[in-house]
Amino acid sequence: MAIELEQVLPKDIERRSFEIITEELGDTQLIPGTEPIVKRCIHTSADFDYAKNLVFSKDAVQKALDAIRQGASIVTDTQMGKSGINKKRLAKYGGEVFCFMSDEDVAIQAKTNGTTRAVASMEKAAKLNKKLIYAIGNAPTALIHLYEQVEKGIVDPELIIGVPVGFVNVVQSKELILKLEDTPYIIARGRKGGSNIAACICNALIYMLDEDL
Amino acid sequence: MAIELEQVLPKDIERRSFEIITEELGDTQLIPGTEPIVKRCIHTSADFDYAKNLVFSKDAVQKALDAIRQGASIVTDTQMGKSGINKKRLAKYGGEVFCFMSDEDVAIQAKTNGTTRAVASMEKAAKLNKKLIYAIGNAPTALIHLYEQVEKGIVDPELIIGVPVGFVNVVQSKELILKLEDTPYIIARGRKGGSNIAACICNALIYMLDEDL
Numbered sequence: 249m250a251i252e253l254e255q256v257l258p259k260d261i262e263r264r265s266f267e268i269i270t271e272e273l274g275d276t277q278l279i280p281g282t283e284p285i286v287k288r289c290i291h292t293s294a295d296f297d298y299a300k301n302l303v304f305s306k307d308a309v310q311k312a313l314d315a316i317r318q319g320a321s322i323v324t325d326t327q328m329g330k331s332g333i334n335k336k337r338l339a340k341y342g343g344e345v346f347c348f349m350s351d352e353d354v355a356i357q358a359k360t361n362g363t364t365r366a367v368a369s370m371e372k373a374a375k376l377n378k379k380l381i382y383a384i385g386n387a388p389t390a391l392i393h394l395y396e397q398v399e400k401g402i403v404d405p406e407l408i409i410g411v412p413v414g415f416v417n418v419v420q421s422k423e424l425i426l427k428l429e430d431t432p433y434i435i436a437r438g439r440k441g442g443s444n445i446a447a448c449i450c451n452a453l454i455y456m457l458d459e460d461l
Numbered sequence: 462m463a464i465e466l467e468q469v470l471p472k473d474i475e476r477r478s479f480e481i482i483t484e485e486l487g488d489t490q491l492i493p494g495t496e497p498i499v500k501r502c503i504h505t506s507a508d509f510d511y512a513k514n515l516v517f518s519k520d521a522v523q524k525a526l527d528a529i530r531q532g533a534s535i536v537t538d539t540q541m542g543k544s545g546i547n548k549k550r551l552a553k554y555g556g557e558v559f560c561f562m563s564d565e566d567v568a569i570q571a572k573t574n575g576t577t578r579a580v581a582s583m584e585k586a587a588k589l590n591k592k593l594i595y596a597i598g599n600a601p602t603a604l605i606h607l608y609e610q611v612e613k614g615i616v617d618p619e620l621i622i623g624v625p626v627g628f629v630n631v632v633q634s635k636e637l638i639l640k641l642e643d644t645p646y647i648i649a650r651g652r653k654g655g656s657n658i659a660a661c662i663c664n665a666l667i668y669m670l671d672e673d674l
Contacts, residue, residue, distance in 0.1 A: 251633045251640075258577045258602070265628040294626050294652035295508060328657065331544035364471045389471070413507050415478040420464045427464075439507035444541065444657045 265291055273299060281309050285434065288452040292444050301437045308407060308432040312381065312453050315406035316341050320379040322450055324443070325349060325366045325387045325412075332447030333383070337454050348372045366390035374403050383409040385446030388421035395424040398431050408433045409449050411441030478504055486512060494522050498647065501665040505657050514650045521620060521645040525594065525666050528619035529554050533592040535663055537656070538562060538579045538600045538625075545660030546596070550667050558663075561585045579603035587616050596622040598659030601634035608637040611644050621646045622662050624654030 256264050269287050276299050278286050289298035319342030324330045330347040338345065348354050348369035357368040366387030373380060374397065382405050384390045391410050397403040410425045410433055412418050422435045434449055469477050482500050489512050491499050502511035532555030537543045543560040551558065561567045561582035570581040579600030586593060587610065595618050597603045604623050610616040623638045623646055625631050635648045647662055 251636050253605070253630050253633050256629050258571075261627075261629045268628040291627065293506075293655060294628070294631075326545075328541050328545040328660070332539075332541040332656070358471075392466070413505065414474075415481040415504070415507070416469050416474045417466050418507075420466050423464050442506060442657050443545070444655050447541070 262291070272296070276300075279304055284456050285309065285449055285452040288448045288455075289436075289445055292448040293442075295440070297438075297440055298436065298445075301440060303426060303433075303435045303437050305428075305431070305433045308434055309453070309456075311432040312407040312434075313457055315379055315381060316343060316453060316457055318379065319343055320381050320406045321346060321376070322381045322383050323347070323370075323373040323376075324383045324385065324446060325369065325390045326385060326443040326446075329383055329385045329443035329446045332444060333450045334454055337458060338450075341454075341457065346373060346376070364389040367393045370394060370397070379406050381405065381407040381409065381450070383411075383446040383450050385409075385411050385413065385441055385443035388412045388414070388417040391421035391425060392417070395421075395428065398428055405431055408435075409446055410434070411436040411445045411449065413440055413442040413445075415439060475504070485509070489513075492517055497669050498522065498662055498665040501661045501668075502649075502658055505661040506655075508653070510651075510653055511649065511658075514653060516639060516646075516648045516650050518641075518644070518646045521647055522666070522669075524645040525620040525647075526670055528592055528594060529556060529666060529670055531592065532556055533594050533619045534559060534589070535594045535596050536560070536583075536586040536589075537596045537598065537659060538582065538603045539598055539656040539659075542596055542598045542656035542659045545657060546663045547667055550671060551663075554667075554670065559586060559589070577602040580606045583607060583610070592619050594618065594620040594622065594663070596624075596659040596663050598622075598624050598654055598656035599626065601625045601627070601630040604634035604638060605630070608634075608641065611641055618644055621648075622659055623647070624649040624658045624662065626654040626658075627652060 321343045322345045324347045354368040358365045534556045535558045537560045543558050567581040571578045579602050
């Protein structure tokens, strides 16, 4: 069997990929204004489930874009997520990306409190005193902690990207965030998600702003 | 609706997740010896497609374990992939993880040759003169280049992890690797994969060795 390669220039691969995704989505209804995010999640995973499982709170995208434009920073719960975010393009707006998961003090704090490093790193983030977007691709405990802190009025996120992946308390942690009424969120309902999805949602937002420039 | 959290200690979450995956796999047949890899891919993605799309060349796992035990290093095609690999545990066996994608000389080389940075970084890797496992989670061009270099006898990988994700030449690049007869490979057939999957296959291998200790 001969294997035929499609002739696409390196610079055109992403554009061509998005064309294919758009074609294959066909009549699937996406919420207006969320298309670049949904399509980038499919681009990152080749998984069309993201056309159905992403839930956006009212005006979440517009609020997130405003926050980034005003210099909001991003906190992730994995180094992988941090690694995947386009930090150079975020920096144009004044934001930076934080991940405290490997910090010594976070490890100690988690051990002392009998909690996860993800929770301890959320606590550290809350002390930054910055406008923050939380991009959670791994740890449901981080998401549950965020929910509690928002409910108590201790943190006030610009956006919660809640896309942990997995089998233990992942579904539940996302359902908690969906109960929040005044906090913008983007949630991948169900078990799916991941650091790659968290990073790609951040990038989709950053690239939307770049196109607005 | 009340949301009930499962009470699982942080240290037990991974074990419990693997139990759930095993339960849900039910009667699905996995190739003996590949189970920890397949299950970790499902754990990383919550996508049971990996029970069906992963293809292992004959004795690929055993050969990969031998290579790591003998100090093989890993080359990835994304910083995210590098970031996700457990470098500390790999280092116990003498290996390290390389990603040349952000290197200045790679960018120049790609521009000069009208190729992708992924290809230029594979060329740089080939000059390392080390035992190498290639973990390709993003760039089909890297995989196609590897295929050509193996066919020409220029590189002799210990293992090719071929799990790029996407829509343009991704499927074809993997089919090329499947044609190789003497090179061990682990391939996610079809469009799915990603840097997270590439990293998790590396980690599954490293953890299998750790359990052997």
